[in-house]
Amino acid sequence: MEADLAKAIEVAPKSPLAHTRMGELRTSEKRFKEAEAAFEEALQNDPNFAAALRGLTRVYVLEKQPEKAVARVNEQLAKAPNNSDYYLLLGQLLANHREFGKAEVALQKAVELNKNSIDAFLFLGAVQVAQGERDKAIASYQRSIQENPRDIRSCVQLGVLEEERGNWQKAQELYQKALQVDPDSPVAANNLAYSMLEHDGNADVALSLAQTARRGMLDSPYAAGTLAWAYYHKGAYTTSIDLLKEALKKLPDNPDFHYHIGMAYGKNQDRAHAIEHLEHVLKINPSYGKANEIRQTLSALSKG
Numbered sequence: 001m002e003a004d005l006a007k008a009i010e011v012a013p014k015s016p017l018a019h020t021r022m023g024e025l026r027t028s029e030k031r032f033k034e035a036e037a038a039f040e041e042a043l044q045n046d047p048n049f050a051a052a053l054r055g056l057t058r059v060y061v062l063e064k065q066p067e068k069a070v071a072r073v074n075e076q077l078a079k080a081p082n083n084s085d086y087y088l089l090l091g092q093l094l095a096n097h098r099e100f101g102k103a104e105v106a107l108q109k110a111v112e113l114n115k116n117s118i119d120a121f122l123f124l125g126a127v128q129v130a131q132g133e134r135d136k137a138i139a140s141y142q143r144s145i146q147e148n149p150r151d152i153r154s155c156v157q158l159g160v161l162e163e164e165r166g167n168w169q170k171a172q173e174l175y176q177k178a179l180q181v182d183p184d185s186p187v188a189a190n191n192l193a194y195s196m197l198e199h200d201g202n203a204d205v206a207l208s209l210a211q212t213a214r215r216g217m218l219d220s221p222y223a224a225g226t227l228a229w230a231y232y233h234k235g236a237y238t239t240s241i242d243l244l245k246e247a248l249k250k251l252p253d254n255p256d257f258h259y260h261i262g263m264a265y266g267k268n269q270d271r272a273h274a275i276e277h278l279e280h281v282l283k284i285n286p287s288y289g290k291a292n293e294i295r296q297t298l299s300a301l302s303k304g
Contacts (some may be wrong), residue, residue, distance in 0.1 A: 001025060016042035016049040023055045032059050043076065050085035057093060069093050084114035091123055100131045111140075115147040121154055125161075134161060152178035156188050163191075168199055186216025186223065194226045203233040221247035221254070229260050237268040255281045255288050263297070271301050 002025060008018040023038035036059050042052035053076055060069035073090045080086060087110035094103035104127050110120035121144035128137035138161055144154035159174035175192035178185055190213035196206040207230040210223070217223040228243035244261035251257060262277030278294050278301075288294065 014045045016046040016052055019045065020049065020052045020055055023052065023059075027055065027059055027062070032063055035059050047076065047079045048083050050083065050089070053086060054089055057089060061093075066093065066097055070097070082113055084110045084117050084120065087113065088117060088120045088123065091120070091127065095123070095127050095130070100127050103127045104131070111143075118144060118148055118151050118153055121148075122157060125154070125157060129161070134165065137161060150181060152181050152185055152188060155181075156185070156191065159188075159191060163195060168195055171195060172199075172201075184212060184216060186213045186220075189213040190217070190220075190223050190226050193230060197226075197229050197233055203230065206230050207234060221250040221257070225254070225257050225260065228264070232260060232264050232267070235267075237264045240264040241268065253284055255284045258284070259288070259290060259294065262294075266297065266301060275301050 002022075005018060005022045005025065008015070009022065012018060019038045019042035023035045023042065026032070026035035026038060036056060039052045039056035039059070042049050043056070046052075053073065056072060057069035060066065060072065070090065070093050073086055073093065077083065077086050077090070087106045091103045091107035091110060094100075094106060104124065107120055107124035107127060110117055111124060114120065121140055125137040125140045125144075128134070128140060138158060141154045141158035141161070144151075145158065148154070155174050155178040159171040159178070162168070162174065163171035172192060172195050175188045175195065178188035179192065182188070189209040193206040193209035193213060196202065196209070207227075210227040210230040213220075213223045214227045224243045224247040228240040228247065231237075231240040231243065241261055241264045244257050244264065247257050248254065248261065258277045258281045262274050262281065265271075265274035265277065275298060278298050281288055281294055282291060285291075
């Protein structure tokens with residue numbers, strides 16, 4: 001690879017791509033000074049080459065110099081002030097440093113310069129949520145959907161926020177809207193399936209959606225957990241338990257998984273395991289949303 005890159009630079013010495021690829025190679029080799037020089041050469045050849053600046057800031061982050069990364073992006077913005085990708089990068093670096101207010105300003109500039117930058121909209125919403133500004137985040141996601149109706153990521157994120165504030169009907173509409181654009185979206189299918197199961201929706205439809213999510217996210221404990229909960233609602237308790245065991249291997253302290261597997265064990269007439277998992281929910285989170293139901297179930301199991 002190195003020989004090929006050297007040849008590419010020799011043939012086209014002003015190409016920012018070849019220098020950037022060399023910088024990435026040197027970064028992977030931990031030859032940071034050489035990587036920095038390669039990225040700087042790329043930016044000298046093209047001040048708007050975002051991959052080079054992203055690579056350069058990664059070097060500084062790996063060297064534990066985040067302030068230097070921020071300063072270098074600001075320096076490049078003076079040369080390329082209308083580069084939306086640079087404002088996105090600046091916002092990400094500032095957010096990682098927990099400077100959320102400054103990050104929000106940079107990300108707002110990124111979406112002003114490029115209304116099609118979904119990544120900027122998503123990061124902006126996340127930063128606003130981190131500051132407790134959920135209404136502003138909702139407005140950002142709504143604007144993203146309006147500007148980019150064929151990209152479902154903002155639609156799903158907005159659904160999550162609506163669900164968190166109790167608007168589950170609105171959330172379900174948003175997940176359905178996302179699935180109209182991409183019927184195989186595993187995240188939208190998973191979220192809609194779980195919401196339906198929690199709000200007395202059609203269990204057969206929820207199971208089908210959960211199976212779609214599982215196919216698209218085979219390694220996700222959340223997809224396994226949702227599918228398990230769907231099987232629980234269909235009375236397939238053993239299958240539900242097996243899936244929840246898998247999910248708990250990856251997230252051993254997830255209270256929802258313990259609650260669901262406890263309920264499934266109870267339905268499967270395994271009182272000891274049911275009690276074990278339901279008690280663990282209250283140990284993990286004494287104020288769990290279904291704590292009263294769990295205590296009632298535990299009382300019934302102990303009498304049984």
